[in-house]
Amino acid sequence: xxxxxxxxxxxxxxxxxxxxxxxxxxxxxxxxxxxxxxxxxxxxxxxxxxxxxxxxxxxxxxxxxxxxxxxxxxxxxxxxxxxxxxxxxxxxxxxxxxxxxxxxxxxxxxxxxxxxxxxxxxxxxxxxxxxxxxxxxxxxxxxxxxxxxxxxxxxxxxxxxxxxxxxxxxxxxxxxxxxxxxxxxxxxxxxxxxxxxxxxxxxxxxxxxxxxxxxxxxxxxxxxxxxxxx
Amino acid sequence: xxxxxxxxxxxxxxxxxxxxxxxxxxxxxxxxxxxxxxxxxxxxxxxxxxxxxxxxxxxxxxxxxxxxxxxxxxxxxxxxxxxxxxxxxxxxxxxxxxxxxxxxxxxxxxxxxxxxxxxxxxxxxxxxxxxxxxxxxxxxxxxxxxxxxxxxxxxxxxxxxxxxxxxxxxxxxxxxxxxxxxxxxxxxxxxxxxxxxxxxxxxxxxxxxxxxxxxxxxxxxxxxxxxxxx
Numbered sequence: 502x503x504x505x506x507x508x509x510x511x512x513x514x515x516x517x518x519x520x521x522x523x524x525x526x527x528x529x530x531x532x533x534x535x536x537x538x539x540x541x542x543x544x545x546x547x548x549x550x551x552x553x554x555x556x557x558x559x560x561x562x563x564x565x566x567x568x569x570x571x572x573x574x575x576x577x578x579x580x581x582x583x584x585x586x587x588x589x590x591x592x593x594x595x596x597x598x599x600x601x602x603x604x605x606x607x608x609x610x611x612x613x614x615x616x617x618x619x620x621x622x623x624x625x626x627x628x629x630x631x632x633x634x635x636x637x638x639x640x641x642x643x644x645x646x647x648x649x650x651x652x653x654x655x656x657x658x659x660x661x662x663x664x665x666x667x668x669x670x671x672x673x674x675x676x677x678x679x680x681x682x683x684x685x686x687x688x689x690x691x692x693x694x695x696x697x698x699x700x701x702x703x704x705x706x707x708x709x710x711x712x713x714x715x716x717x718x719x720x721x722x723x724x725x726x727x728x729x730x731x
Numbered sequence: 732x733x734x735x736x737x738x739x740x741x742x743x744x745x746x747x748x749x750x751x752x753x754x755x756x757x758x759x760x761x762x763x764x765x766x767x768x769x770x771x772x773x774x775x776x777x778x779x780x781x782x783x784x785x786x787x788x789x790x791x792x793x794x795x796x797x798x799x800x801x802x803x804x805x806x807x808x809x810x811x812x813x814x815x816x817x818x819x820x821x822x823x824x825x826x827x828x829x830x831x832x833x834x835x836x837x838x839x840x841x842x843x844x845x846x847x848x849x850x851x852x853x854x855x856x857x858x859x860x861x862x863x864x865x866x867x868x869x870x871x872x873x874x875x876x877x878x879x880x881x882x883x884x885x886x887x888x889x890x891x892x893x894x895x896x897x898x899x900x901x902x903x904x905x906x907x908x909x910x911x912x913x914x915x916x917x918x919x920x921x922x923x924x925x926x927x928x929x930x931x932x933x934x935x936x937x938x939x940x941x942x943x944x945x946x947x948x949x950x951x952x953x954x955x956x957x958x959x960x961x
Contacts, residue, residue, distance in 0.1 A: 562795050569841045595840035596833055599877045603833040607826035611799045636876040643869035647829045647861045 504528040505616035505660070506605045509551060509559070511543035513685045513707060514620035514663055516550050517675040521662050522618045523554050524678050530612050531559040532605055536566040536597075542695050546686040553684060558612075562604060569595060598631035599640070602659070606644050609657055615650065618660045624667055637661050668710035676714075683719035696724040734758040735846035735890070736835045739781060739789070741773035743915045743937060744850035744893055746780050747905040751892050752848045753784050754908050760842050761789040762835055766796040766827075772925050776916040783914060788842075792834060799825060828861035829870070832889070836874050839887055845880065848890045854897055867891055898940035906944075913949035926954040 505527040509515045522529050533547040544561060551559040598621060605617045621632040630636060637659050645656035663671050675682065687707045688697035697704050697720060708729050711718040717728045735757040739745045752759050763777040774791060781789040828851060835847045851862040860866060867889050875886035893901050905912060917937045918927035927934050927950060938959050941948040947958045 560798055562798060564794070565792050566837065568790055568792060569837050595879070596837035596877060599836055599873070600830075600833040603826055603830045606829055607796065607799050610825035630879060630882045631877045633876065636873070639869070639873035639876050643829070643866070643873045646863065646866040646869050647826060649825070649860060652860045 502526075502528045503616065504530065504557075504612060504614040505618055506530045506532055506609045506612065506614050507556075507618040508601055508605055508620065509533050509547045510620075511546035511550065511685060512620075512687050512703075513675075513682060514622060514671060516546075516682070516685045517671050517680065518618050518620040518660075518662055519550065519554050519556070520675050520678045520680040522616075522660070523556075527616060527618075529554070529556045529618075530608060530614060531556045532601075532608055533559070533561045534564050534601060534604070535561055536564040542688075542691055543686040546684055550684050553681070560608070564600065564604070566595075566597070566600070596631070598629075598636075602640055602644075606648065606657060610648055610650055613650075614657075615655050616658050616660060618662070620663050621661050622663045622668075622671070623665065632664075634661075634664055637664070668706055669713050672710055672714060681719065683723045685720060687720075697721065699729055732756070732758045733846065734760065734787075734842060734844040735848055736760045736762055736839045736842065736844050737786070737848040738831055738835055738850065739763050739777045740850075741776035741778075741780060741915060742850075742917050742933075743905075743912060744852060744901060746776075746912070746915045747901050747910065748848050748850040748890075748892060749780060749784050749786070750905050750908045750910040752846075752890070753786075757846060757848075759784070759786045759848075760838060760844060761786045762831075762838055763789070763791045764794050764831060764834070765791055766794040772918075772921055773916040776914055780914050783911070790838070794830065794834070796825075796827070796830070826861070828859075828866075832870055832874075836878065836887060840878055840880055843880075844887075845885050846888050846890060848892070850893050851891050852893045852898075852901070853895065862894075864891075864894055867894070898936055899943050902940055902944060911949065912941075913953045915950060917950075927951065929959055 503526065505522050507519045507522050507529045509519055509531040510533065519529060519531060531551045533544060535544060602617065602619065609617055623632050623634060641659045645651040648657065650657065687703045689701040689703050690698050692698060708718050708721060721729055735752050737749045737752050737759045739749055739761040740763065749759060749761060761781045763774060765774060832849060839847055853862050853864060871889045875881040880887065917933045919931040919933050920928050922928060938948050938951060951959055
């Protein structure tokens with residue numbers, strides 16, 4: 502059976518990727534990270550999603566990125582709530598995808614997986630340098646040279662099934678697989694009771710995408726029982 | 732002042748690299764990892780070396796590689812003591828240099844360093860795929876695409892001052908800078924009192940190199956007070 506490491510944050514994108522990898526017949530080893538997030542709701546979501554989809558293993562690694570600082574997701578910088586800005590977003594975490602893919606690469610070697618799935622997207626997150634196709638190609642090239650498996654003729658393939666998709670297309674892909682998006686968490690700054698704020702970029706993008714599909718976000722419906730008023 | 736992240740294990744090679752970077756005028760941020768080593772002697776050495784050389788900062792990150800398994804340095808596999816074998820050594824840690832360089836890349840972004848120094852060597856450790864020049868080139872290429880700094884025209888340079896050197900040449904380089912090698916630790920399997928075993932590949936290579944320079948390893952002299960009898 503073909504085996505894959507799937508990076509799973511607990512957000513909408515990575516959950517869709519796990520559903521896709523599972524549907525394509527991969528034996529999935531899910532990998533999540535605790536890296537000093539100010540909220541751990543998404544890790545709870547990741548565990549629930551992994552269990553529902555039915556993975557072979559799920560590891561949550563504690564990565565001390567807080568020791569670096571430098572990002573709104575790990576520091577106490579205010580998360581922007583006035584819509585997307587130009588340039589690289591303040592929510593950018595230094596070298597995050599590189600660090601996560603590197604750890605996925607190590608796990609792939611140990612689990613003898615020749616595939617890694619990651620939910621990067623170059624459309625909605627075009628400001629992140631490590632979400633671009635050329636970055637992924639460069640990582641895959643490096644990974645082929647880095648590993649015992651690569652040297653022995655079994656290079657790793659990095660799969661990015663979402664990379665060129667709009668948010669609506671991502672959601673439609675998951676819906677076609679009967680994935681339940683109420684299991685996911687996307688908010689950068691959840692309320693104390695765990696409800697999505699509805700104001701950060703991530704909440705806005707997500708809600709607008711569901712609305713464009715003629716739906717109310719199942720997560721929003723679960724928490725608020727009605728459509729958002731924005 | 733030009734700034735660099737220097738990967739520092741506490742071993743002979745990385746200590747030499749730190750001495751070199753410091754001598755070349757870099758403002759050094761040392762970065763060490765605790766990744767489930769069976770012995771922590773080398774981390775004590777790293778702290779001592781960083782203090783003696785005089786770095787701007789020294790971070791020790793705890794990386795949960797033990798959760799992966801797959802290596803003599805993190806598992807309970809017996810360390811080979813009968814000389815170097817062909818192929819990839821059992822002491823190979825999956826994707827280790829990739830993981831360490833990725834974290835160094837994150838720290839480089841945060842500290843606004845455009846340089847990373849790593850003590851990889853393609854001569855004595857030719858069995859490790861992630862010590863080869865072509866791997867380092869691929870990593871640097873990937874890093875240039877991965878980061879905010881790279882996008883803004885300040886790509887990271889990966890420095891590997893030891894990559895083509897023999898062990899004797901590495902030691903001579905450090906000696907020329909008056910570096911005290913009794914501060915370092917190289918043994919894969921130290922005795923309970925912290926003394927080097929003198930039997931593992933790492934001890935053998937190190938002792939033979941000092942002998943070839945007409946010296947007794949200062950570390951061996953510190954612990955045993957005489958030349959090794961092998």
